[in-house]
Amino acid sequence: MFDLRHLAVAASVVCSVNLFGIPGEAVACPITASPSWKNSITFPGEPFRHTPQQGDVGWVKFAILTCDPTTVYFQNSNTYLFHHEFATSVLDPFVGMSLEAFNAVSLNAAGQQVILGTVIYPPGTGLFGSTPVAHEFGIQFVRNDAYSAQEIVSNFDLVRNSVSHVQPVDAFYFPTLAQASSAASYAGELADAGIEISSTNRWSDGNACYAEGWALGTLKFFAAGEIEDAFIAGALLPEDILLTDGVPAEIPSVAGVISLAPSTPNSHVAILSRTFGLPFAHTSIAQDADRAISLIGRRIVFRAYGSTTNCELRLIDVEDQLTPMQIDEILQLKTLPALNITPTATLGAFTGSVETLGPVDVNHFGGKASNFGLLRRAIPNKSPRAAAISFDFWQAYLDLSVVSTGNTLRQEIASKLAGHTYPPNMQALSNDLDDIRDLIKD
Numbered sequence: 001m002f003d004l005r006h007l008a009v010a011a012s013v014v015c016s017v018n019l020f021g022i023p024g025e026a027v028a029c030p031i032t033a034s035p036s037w038k039n040s041i042t043f044p045g046e047p048f049r050h051t052p053q054q055g056d057v058g059w060v061k062f063a064i065l066t067c068d069p070t071t072v073y074f075q076n077s078n079t080y081l082f083h084h085e086f087a088t089s090v091l092d093p094f095v096g097m098s099l100e101a102f103n104a105v106s107l108n109a110a111g112q113q114v115i116l117g118t119v120i121y122p123p124g125t126g127l128f129g130s131t132p133v134a135h136e137f138g139i140q141f142v143r144n145d146a147y148s149a150q151e152i153v154s155n156f157d158l159v160r161n162s163v164s165h166v167q168p169v170d171a172f173y174f175p176t177l178a179q180a181s182s183a184a185s186y187a188g189e190l191a192d193a194g195i196e197i198s199s200t201n202r203w204s205d206g207n208a209c210y211a212e213g214w215a216l217g218t219l220k221f222f223a224a225g226e227i228e229d230a231f232i233a234g235a236l237l238p239e240d241i242l243l244t245d246g247v248p249a250e251i252p253s254v255a256g257v258i259s260l261a262p263s264t265p266n267s268h269v270a271i272l273s274r275t276f277g278l279p280f281a282h283t284s285i286a287q288d289a290d291r292a293i294s295l296i297g298r299r300i301v302f303r304a305y306g307s308t309t310n311c312e313l314r315l316i317d318v319e320d321q322l323t324p325m326q327i328d329e330i331l332q333l334k335t336l337p338a339l340n341i342t343p344t345a346t347l348g349a350f351t352g353s354v355e356t357l358g359p360v361d362v363n364h365f366g367g368k369a370s371n372f373g374l375l376r377r378a379i380p381n382k383s384p385r386a387a388a389i390s391f392d393f394w395q396a397y398l399d400l401s402v403v404s405t406g407n408t409l410r411q412e413i414a415s416k417l418a419g420h421t422y423p424p425n426m427q428a429l430s431n432d433l434d435d436i437r438d439l440i441k442d
Helices: 083-090 099-102 149-160 177-185 189-193 224-233 269-274 286-294 324-332 360-364 367-378 391-397 409-417 426-441
Strands: 041-043 059-064 071-074 114-121 136-142 164-165 170-173 206-209 211-223 241-243 254-259 280-283 299-306 310-318 351-354 387-389
Touching: 041 206, 059 149, 071 206, 083 099, 114 391, 136 149, 149 170, 149 189, 149 391, 177 189, 206 299, 211 254, 211 324, 224 241, 224 351, 224 426, 254 299, 269 280, 286 310, 360 367, 360 391, 367 387, 391 409, 409 426
Parallel strands: 041 164, 136 170, 211 241, 241 254, 254 280
Antiparallel strands: 059 071, 059 114, 114 136, 206 280, 211 299, 299 310, 351 387
Protein backbone atom coordinates (compact mmCIF):
# COMPACT_ATOMS: atom_id res chain seq x y z
CA MET A 1 0.00 0.00 0.00
CA PHE A 2 1.06 3.59 -0.50
CA ASP A 3 -0.13 6.96 0.69
CA LEU A 4 -2.08 8.76 -2.02
CA ARG A 5 -0.91 12.11 -0.68
CA HIS A 6 2.68 11.33 -1.67
CA LEU A 7 2.10 10.08 -5.21
CA ALA A 8 3.85 12.40 -7.69
CA VAL A 9 4.83 12.27 -11.32
CA ALA A 10 8.27 13.73 -12.11
CA ALA A 11 9.37 15.00 -15.51
CA SER A 12 12.20 12.96 -17.02
CA VAL A 13 14.13 16.02 -18.14
CA VAL A 14 14.61 19.14 -16.03
CA CYS A 15 15.85 22.38 -17.51
CA SER A 16 18.51 24.22 -15.51
CA VAL A 17 17.50 27.86 -15.37
CA ASN A 18 19.89 30.61 -16.46
CA LEU A 19 19.13 32.72 -13.40
CA PHE A 20 20.91 35.82 -14.64
CA GLY A 21 19.60 35.78 -18.21
CA ILE A 22 23.06 36.51 -19.61
CA PRO A 23 23.12 35.85 -23.40
CA GLY A 24 25.46 33.07 -24.37
CA GLU A 25 25.64 31.45 -20.95
CA ALA A 26 23.52 28.46 -21.98
CA VAL A 27 23.63 25.26 -19.98
CA ALA A 28 22.55 21.74 -20.88
CA CYS A 29 18.98 22.00 -22.11
CA PRO A 30 18.23 18.97 -24.27
CA ILE A 31 15.00 19.05 -26.27
CA THR A 32 13.75 15.94 -28.03
CA ALA A 33 13.44 16.42 -31.80
CA SER A 34 9.87 16.79 -33.03
CA PRO A 35 8.16 17.66 -36.32
CA SER A 36 6.09 20.12 -34.29
CA TRP A 37 8.93 22.64 -33.93
CA LYS A 38 11.90 24.08 -35.76
CA ASN A 39 14.52 26.71 -35.03
CA SER A 40 13.88 29.00 -37.99
CA ILE A 41 10.93 29.99 -40.15
CA THR A 42 10.55 31.64 -43.55
CA PHE A 43 8.89 34.82 -44.78
CA PRO A 44 6.37 34.92 -46.28
CA GLY A 45 5.58 31.30 -47.26
CA GLU A 46 5.80 29.52 -43.89
CA PRO A 47 3.88 26.22 -43.44
CA PHE A 48 3.85 26.66 -39.64
CA ARG A 49 1.99 29.94 -40.05
CA HIS A 50 -1.61 29.93 -38.80
CA THR A 51 -4.09 32.21 -40.56
CA PRO A 52 -7.70 32.24 -39.29
CA GLN A 53 -9.04 32.89 -42.78
CA GLN A 54 -7.87 33.92 -46.24
CA GLY A 55 -6.52 37.46 -46.33
CA ASP A 56 -6.16 37.69 -42.54
CA VAL A 57 -3.17 38.41 -40.33
CA GLY A 58 -1.24 35.19 -39.58
CA TRP A 59 1.19 34.11 -36.91
CA VAL A 60 3.76 31.60 -35.72
CA LYS A 61 4.23 31.27 -31.95
CA PHE A 62 7.60 30.53 -30.38
CA ALA A 63 9.39 29.75 -27.13
CA ILE A 64 12.89 30.64 -25.92
CA LEU A 65 14.11 28.59 -22.95
CA THR A 66 16.07 30.58 -20.39
CA CYS A 67 18.47 27.66 -20.04
CA ASP A 68 19.39 28.14 -23.71
CA PRO A 69 18.74 31.81 -24.58
CA THR A 70 20.35 31.44 -28.02
CA THR A 71 17.72 29.15 -29.55
CA VAL A 72 14.15 29.76 -30.69
CA TYR A 73 11.58 26.95 -30.88
CA PHE A 74 8.90 27.89 -33.41
CA GLN A 75 5.79 25.79 -32.93
CA ASN A 76 3.56 24.45 -35.67
CA SER A 77 0.81 26.95 -35.03
CA ASN A 78 -1.68 24.99 -37.11
CA THR A 79 -1.30 21.99 -34.81
CA TYR A 80 -0.92 23.95 -31.56
CA LEU A 81 -2.85 27.22 -31.23
CA PHE A 82 -1.70 27.93 -27.65
CA HIS A 83 1.79 28.20 -26.20
CA HIS A 84 1.04 25.93 -23.26
CA GLU A 85 -0.40 23.16 -25.47
CA PHE A 86 2.81 23.09 -27.48
CA ALA A 87 5.30 23.38 -24.62
CA THR A 88 3.63 20.82 -22.37
CA SER A 89 3.42 18.36 -25.24
CA VAL A 90 6.86 18.49 -26.88
CA LEU A 91 9.36 20.64 -24.92
CA ASP A 92 10.95 18.24 -22.43
CA PRO A 93 11.21 20.47 -19.34
CA PHE A 94 7.49 21.23 -19.47
CA VAL A 95 5.95 17.97 -20.73
CA GLY A 96 2.98 16.99 -18.57
CA MET A 97 2.82 20.32 -16.71
CA SER A 98 -0.59 21.68 -15.82
CA LEU A 99 -1.62 25.03 -17.30
CA GLU A 100 -1.27 26.65 -13.88
CA ALA A 101 2.26 25.29 -13.40
CA PHE A 102 3.31 26.32 -16.90
CA ASN A 103 1.94 29.84 -16.44
CA ALA A 104 4.00 30.12 -13.24
CA VAL A 105 7.25 29.52 -15.14
CA SER A 106 6.38 31.55 -18.24
CA LEU A 107 4.25 34.60 -17.40
CA ASN A 108 6.17 36.11 -14.47
CA ALA A 109 9.71 37.46 -14.18
CA ALA A 110 10.38 35.57 -10.94
CA GLY A 111 11.27 31.96 -11.74
CA GLN A 112 10.77 32.41 -15.46
CA GLN A 113 11.99 29.38 -17.42
CA VAL A 114 10.64 30.17 -20.86
CA ILE A 115 10.02 33.34 -22.87
CA LEU A 116 6.91 33.14 -25.04
CA GLY A 117 6.14 35.19 -28.10
CA THR A 118 4.76 35.37 -31.61
CA VAL A 119 5.91 36.34 -35.09
CA ILE A 120 2.97 38.12 -36.72
CA TYR A 121 2.67 38.08 -40.51
CA PRO A 122 0.83 40.72 -42.57
CA PRO A 123 -2.26 39.66 -44.51
CA GLY A 124 -1.46 37.89 -47.75
CA THR A 125 -2.85 35.88 -50.59
CA GLY A 126 -1.81 32.57 -52.09
CA LEU A 127 -0.54 29.45 -50.35
CA PHE A 128 0.54 30.26 -46.77
CA GLY A 129 0.07 33.98 -47.53
CA SER A 130 2.93 33.84 -50.03
CA THR A 131 2.02 37.27 -51.45
CA PRO A 132 1.98 39.64 -48.44
CA VAL A 133 0.53 43.15 -48.47
CA ALA A 134 3.85 44.35 -47.01
CA HIS A 135 7.37 42.95 -46.69
CA GLU A 136 7.45 43.22 -42.93
CA PHE A 137 6.40 41.34 -39.82
CA GLY A 138 5.84 42.00 -36.13
CA ILE A 139 7.30 40.33 -33.05
CA GLN A 140 5.54 40.06 -29.68
CA PHE A 141 6.75 38.87 -26.29
CA VAL A 142 4.37 37.68 -23.60
CA ARG A 143 4.70 38.24 -19.85
CA ASN A 144 2.64 39.80 -17.07
CA ASP A 145 5.68 41.72 -15.79
CA ALA A 146 7.38 44.31 -17.96
CA TYR A 147 10.45 43.29 -19.93
CA SER A 148 13.46 45.58 -19.78
CA ALA A 149 14.75 47.32 -22.89
CA GLN A 150 17.83 45.05 -22.86
CA GLU A 151 15.66 41.93 -22.73
CA ILE A 152 13.54 43.13 -25.65
CA VAL A 153 16.56 44.05 -27.76
CA SER A 154 18.41 40.75 -27.24
CA ASN A 155 15.35 38.55 -27.76
CA PHE A 156 14.01 40.64 -30.64
CA ASP A 157 17.32 40.32 -32.49
CA LEU A 158 17.40 36.56 -31.84
CA VAL A 159 13.90 36.07 -33.28
CA ARG A 160 14.40 38.49 -36.18
CA ASN A 161 17.57 36.67 -37.20
CA SER A 162 15.70 33.35 -37.08
CA VAL A 163 13.28 34.43 -39.82
CA SER A 164 14.77 33.72 -43.26
CA HIS A 165 13.73 35.70 -46.35
CA VAL A 166 14.87 36.34 -49.91
CA GLN A 167 13.74 39.93 -50.31
CA PRO A 168 14.54 42.60 -47.69
CA VAL A 169 12.02 42.50 -44.84
CA ASP A 170 11.44 44.93 -41.96
CA ALA A 171 10.64 43.74 -38.44
CA PHE A 172 8.64 45.71 -35.87
CA TYR A 173 8.01 45.29 -32.16
CA PHE A 174 4.28 44.80 -31.43
CA PRO A 175 3.96 45.13 -27.63
CA THR A 176 1.14 43.27 -25.90
CA LEU A 177 -1.12 45.26 -23.58
CA ALA A 178 1.00 44.23 -20.58
CA GLN A 179 4.16 45.51 -22.31
CA ALA A 180 2.74 48.66 -23.92
CA SER A 181 3.53 51.10 -21.10
CA SER A 182 7.10 49.92 -20.56
CA ALA A 183 7.76 49.83 -24.31
CA ALA A 184 6.65 53.44 -24.62
CA SER A 185 8.97 54.44 -21.77
CA TYR A 186 12.08 53.11 -23.51
CA ALA A 187 11.04 53.65 -27.13
CA GLY A 188 14.16 55.77 -27.64
CA GLU A 189 16.47 52.96 -26.52
CA LEU A 190 14.71 50.55 -28.87
CA ALA A 191 15.01 53.04 -31.73
CA ASP A 192 18.75 53.34 -31.08
CA ALA A 193 18.91 49.55 -31.44
CA GLY A 194 17.03 49.69 -34.73
CA ILE A 195 13.68 48.53 -33.32
CA GLU A 196 10.50 50.45 -34.12
CA ILE A 197 7.31 50.03 -32.07
CA SER A 198 4.11 49.44 -34.04
CA SER A 199 0.98 47.26 -34.16
CA THR A 200 -1.24 45.34 -36.58
CA ASN A 201 -3.02 48.65 -37.27
CA ARG A 202 -0.27 49.40 -39.80
CA TRP A 203 -1.87 46.78 -42.10
CA SER A 204 -5.46 47.97 -41.76
CA ASP A 205 -7.36 51.06 -42.83
CA GLY A 206 -10.43 50.35 -40.74
CA ASN A 207 -11.91 48.27 -37.96
CA ALA A 208 -10.48 44.82 -37.25
CA CYS A 209 -12.47 41.64 -36.62
CA TYR A 210 -10.50 39.17 -34.49
CA ALA A 211 -13.47 36.80 -34.10
CA GLU A 212 -16.69 36.77 -36.10
CA GLY A 213 -20.15 36.50 -34.59
CA TRP A 214 -23.05 38.41 -33.09
CA ALA A 215 -24.25 39.18 -29.60
CA LEU A 216 -27.27 40.72 -27.91
CA GLY A 217 -26.65 42.24 -24.49
CA THR A 218 -25.99 45.32 -22.42
CA LEU A 219 -22.86 47.24 -23.43
CA LYS A 220 -20.66 47.97 -20.42
CA PHE A 221 -17.31 49.75 -20.28
CA PHE A 222 -14.48 48.70 -17.99
CA ALA A 223 -10.82 49.62 -18.32
CA ALA A 224 -8.47 46.69 -18.95
CA GLY A 225 -7.28 46.60 -15.34
CA GLU A 226 -10.85 46.63 -13.98
CA ILE A 227 -12.35 43.74 -15.97
CA GLU A 228 -11.65 40.85 -13.62
CA ASP A 229 -12.72 42.74 -10.48
CA ALA A 230 -15.89 43.93 -12.22
CA PHE A 231 -16.78 40.35 -13.17
CA ILE A 232 -16.17 39.03 -9.66
CA ALA A 233 -18.24 41.88 -8.18
CA GLY A 234 -21.14 41.11 -10.53
CA ALA A 235 -20.93 44.46 -12.33
CA LEU A 236 -19.94 42.66 -15.55
CA LEU A 237 -22.04 39.58 -16.39
CA PRO A 238 -21.52 36.69 -18.85
CA GLU A 239 -24.46 37.99 -20.92
CA ASP A 240 -22.98 41.51 -21.21
CA ILE A 241 -20.97 42.95 -24.11
CA LEU A 242 -17.65 44.37 -22.92
CA LEU A 243 -16.25 47.67 -24.19
CA THR A 244 -12.69 48.26 -23.00
CA ASP A 245 -9.61 50.37 -23.62
CA GLY A 246 -7.43 47.30 -24.07
CA VAL A 247 -7.74 43.52 -23.85
CA PRO A 248 -5.53 41.66 -21.32
CA ALA A 249 -4.18 38.18 -22.00
CA GLU A 250 -7.16 36.62 -20.21
CA ILE A 251 -10.67 37.92 -19.55
CA PRO A 252 -13.83 36.31 -18.12
CA SER A 253 -16.43 34.86 -20.47
CA VAL A 254 -18.72 37.56 -21.86
CA ALA A 255 -21.12 37.78 -24.82
CA GLY A 256 -18.77 39.87 -26.96
CA VAL A 257 -15.78 42.21 -26.79
CA ILE A 258 -15.19 45.62 -28.39
CA SER A 259 -11.74 47.09 -27.86
CA LEU A 260 -10.76 50.72 -28.37
CA ALA A 261 -7.12 49.61 -28.71
CA PRO A 262 -5.69 47.11 -31.22
CA SER A 263 -5.19 43.49 -30.26
CA THR A 264 -4.10 40.53 -32.40
CA PRO A 265 -5.89 37.44 -33.77
CA ASN A 266 -3.29 35.23 -32.05
CA SER A 267 -4.31 36.31 -28.52
CA HIS A 268 -5.97 33.83 -26.16
CA VAL A 269 -9.08 36.00 -26.10
CA ALA A 270 -9.33 35.98 -29.91
CA ILE A 271 -8.75 32.24 -30.24
CA LEU A 272 -11.30 31.39 -27.56
CA SER A 273 -13.80 33.88 -29.01
CA ARG A 274 -13.55 32.18 -32.42
CA THR A 275 -13.96 28.79 -30.76
CA PHE A 276 -17.22 29.83 -29.08
CA GLY A 277 -18.54 32.05 -31.87
CA LEU A 278 -18.33 35.25 -29.81
CA PRO A 279 -17.67 38.56 -31.63
CA PHE A 280 -14.41 40.36 -30.83
CA ALA A 281 -13.42 43.51 -32.71
CA HIS A 282 -11.29 46.64 -32.54
CA THR A 283 -12.91 49.97 -33.44
CA SER A 284 -10.16 51.96 -35.12
CA ILE A 285 -12.64 54.15 -37.02
CA ALA A 286 -13.31 57.19 -34.83
CA GLN A 287 -17.05 57.43 -35.52
CA ASP A 288 -17.54 53.75 -34.62
CA ALA A 289 -15.58 54.19 -31.41
CA ASP A 290 -17.64 57.28 -30.55
CA ARG A 291 -20.87 55.39 -31.24
CA ALA A 292 -19.79 52.51 -29.01
CA ILE A 293 -19.03 54.93 -26.18
CA SER A 294 -22.43 56.62 -26.65
CA LEU A 295 -24.20 53.25 -26.25
CA ILE A 296 -22.67 52.34 -22.88
CA GLY A 297 -25.37 51.06 -20.53
CA ARG A 298 -27.82 50.26 -23.33
CA ARG A 299 -28.92 46.91 -24.75
CA ILE A 300 -27.46 46.50 -28.24
CA VAL A 301 -26.90 43.99 -31.01
CA PHE A 302 -23.19 43.74 -31.83
CA ARG A 303 -22.20 42.17 -35.17
CA ALA A 304 -18.62 41.63 -36.36
CA TYR A 305 -17.92 39.85 -39.64
CA GLY A 306 -14.78 39.90 -41.77
CA SER A 307 -11.04 39.87 -41.09
CA THR A 308 -8.42 42.02 -39.41
CA THR A 309 -8.20 44.14 -42.58
CA ASN A 310 -11.79 44.06 -43.85
CA CYS A 311 -14.23 44.11 -40.93
CA GLU A 312 -17.92 44.93 -41.05
CA LEU A 313 -18.85 46.08 -37.56
CA ARG A 314 -22.41 47.06 -36.61
CA LEU A 315 -23.77 48.36 -33.31
CA ILE A 316 -27.58 48.44 -33.24
CA ASP A 317 -29.38 50.11 -30.34
CA VAL A 318 -32.34 47.91 -29.36
CA GLU A 319 -32.98 49.39 -25.92
CA ASP A 320 -36.77 49.56 -25.37
CA GLN A 321 -37.28 48.14 -28.90
CA LEU A 322 -37.63 44.46 -28.01
CA THR A 323 -39.93 42.70 -25.57
CA PRO A 324 -38.48 40.23 -23.04
CA MET A 325 -40.05 37.41 -25.09
CA GLN A 326 -38.37 38.63 -28.27
CA ILE A 327 -35.03 38.89 -26.49
CA ASP A 328 -35.36 35.32 -25.24
CA GLU A 329 -36.27 34.09 -28.74
CA ILE A 330 -33.23 35.79 -30.27
CA LEU A 331 -30.85 34.50 -27.60
CA GLN A 332 -32.18 30.95 -28.09
CA LEU A 333 -30.52 31.07 -31.52
CA LYS A 334 -27.18 30.96 -29.70
CA THR A 335 -28.09 27.93 -27.57
CA LEU A 336 -25.45 25.25 -28.03
CA PRO A 337 -26.43 21.62 -28.61
CA ALA A 338 -26.21 19.27 -25.65
CA LEU A 339 -22.74 17.85 -25.07
CA ASN A 340 -22.23 14.12 -25.55
CA ILE A 341 -19.87 13.33 -22.67
CA THR A 342 -18.81 9.81 -21.80
CA PRO A 343 -19.16 9.41 -18.01
CA THR A 344 -16.26 8.07 -15.98
CA ALA A 345 -16.36 4.45 -14.84
CA THR A 346 -14.58 2.42 -12.15
CA LEU A 347 -11.63 0.39 -13.44
CA GLY A 348 -10.47 -1.36 -10.27
CA ALA A 349 -6.87 -0.13 -10.64
CA PHE A 350 -5.04 3.16 -10.25
CA THR A 351 -2.73 2.76 -13.26
CA GLY A 352 -2.57 1.04 -16.62
CA SER A 353 -0.22 0.58 -19.55
CA VAL A 354 -0.73 3.07 -22.34
CA GLU A 355 0.41 0.44 -24.86
CA THR A 356 -3.00 -1.27 -24.93
CA LEU A 357 -5.26 1.76 -24.55
CA GLY A 358 -7.63 3.05 -27.20
CA PRO A 359 -10.67 5.36 -27.57
CA VAL A 360 -12.90 2.80 -25.83
CA ASP A 361 -10.91 3.38 -22.63
CA VAL A 362 -11.77 7.08 -22.40
CA ASN A 363 -14.20 6.40 -19.53
CA HIS A 364 -11.34 5.00 -17.42
CA PHE A 365 -8.35 7.16 -18.41
CA GLY A 366 -9.60 10.21 -20.31
CA GLY A 367 -8.94 11.23 -23.88
CA LYS A 368 -5.23 12.04 -23.89
CA ALA A 369 -3.99 8.81 -22.35
CA SER A 370 -6.46 6.65 -24.27
CA ASN A 371 -5.61 8.13 -27.66
CA PHE A 372 -1.88 8.08 -26.87
CA GLY A 373 -2.13 4.29 -27.12
CA LEU A 374 -2.89 4.65 -30.84
CA LEU A 375 0.27 6.72 -31.23
CA ARG A 376 2.38 4.13 -29.41
CA ARG A 377 1.17 1.36 -31.70
CA ALA A 378 1.52 3.45 -34.87
CA ILE A 379 5.01 4.89 -34.23
CA PRO A 380 6.50 2.99 -31.26
CA ASN A 381 10.04 4.18 -32.02
CA LYS A 382 9.03 7.83 -32.35
CA SER A 383 6.84 8.22 -29.25
CA PRO A 384 7.81 7.95 -25.57
CA ARG A 385 6.70 5.06 -23.37
CA ALA A 386 4.15 6.14 -20.81
CA ALA A 387 1.88 5.02 -17.99
CA ALA A 388 -1.68 6.19 -17.45
CA ILE A 389 -3.39 7.08 -14.15
CA SER A 390 -7.06 6.12 -14.10
CA PHE A 391 -10.00 8.07 -12.74
CA ASP A 392 -10.02 5.61 -9.83
CA PHE A 393 -7.11 7.55 -8.36
CA TRP A 394 -9.06 10.83 -8.42
CA GLN A 395 -12.14 9.18 -6.94
CA ALA A 396 -10.01 7.73 -4.14
CA TYR A 397 -8.46 11.13 -3.53
CA LEU A 398 -11.93 12.68 -3.20
CA ASP A 399 -12.71 10.14 -0.47
CA LEU A 400 -9.79 11.25 1.73
CA SER A 401 -10.72 13.01 4.96
CA VAL A 402 -10.16 16.73 5.45
CA VAL A 403 -8.32 16.99 8.75
CA SER A 404 -10.03 20.19 9.90
CA THR A 405 -13.61 18.90 9.51
CA GLY A 406 -13.48 15.10 9.29
CA ASN A 407 -15.59 15.24 6.12
CA THR A 408 -14.31 13.77 2.88
CA LEU A 409 -12.91 16.09 0.22
CA ARG A 410 -15.90 15.16 -1.92
CA GLN A 411 -18.33 16.26 0.80
CA GLU A 412 -16.48 19.53 1.37
CA ILE A 413 -16.61 20.41 -2.34
CA ALA A 414 -20.33 19.56 -2.55
CA SER A 415 -21.01 21.67 0.53
CA LYS A 416 -19.10 24.66 -0.89
CA LEU A 417 -21.03 24.57 -4.18
CA ALA A 418 -24.48 23.67 -2.81
CA GLY A 419 -25.67 27.22 -2.28
CA HIS A 420 -24.81 28.55 -5.74
CA THR A 421 -27.36 28.98 -8.53
CA TYR A 422 -27.19 30.63 -11.95
CA PRO A 423 -26.58 33.47 -12.40
CA PRO A 424 -24.16 33.21 -9.48
CA ASN A 425 -22.94 35.73 -6.98
CA MET A 426 -19.50 35.93 -8.57
CA GLN A 427 -17.74 37.29 -5.48
CA ALA A 428 -19.05 34.46 -3.28
CA LEU A 429 -18.43 31.86 -6.00
CA SER A 430 -14.87 33.10 -6.54
CA ASN A 431 -14.15 32.84 -2.81
CA ASP A 432 -15.57 29.32 -2.63
CA LEU A 433 -13.64 28.19 -5.70
CA ASP A 434 -10.42 29.54 -4.13
CA ASP A 435 -11.22 27.51 -0.99
CA ILE A 436 -11.83 24.41 -3.10
CA ARG A 437 -8.51 24.82 -4.89
CA ASP A 438 -6.75 25.10 -1.54
CA LEU A 439 -8.54 21.98 -0.25
CA ILE A 440 -7.44 19.99 -3.30
CA LYS A 441 -3.83 21.17 -3.04
CA ASP A 442 -3.59 20.70 0.73
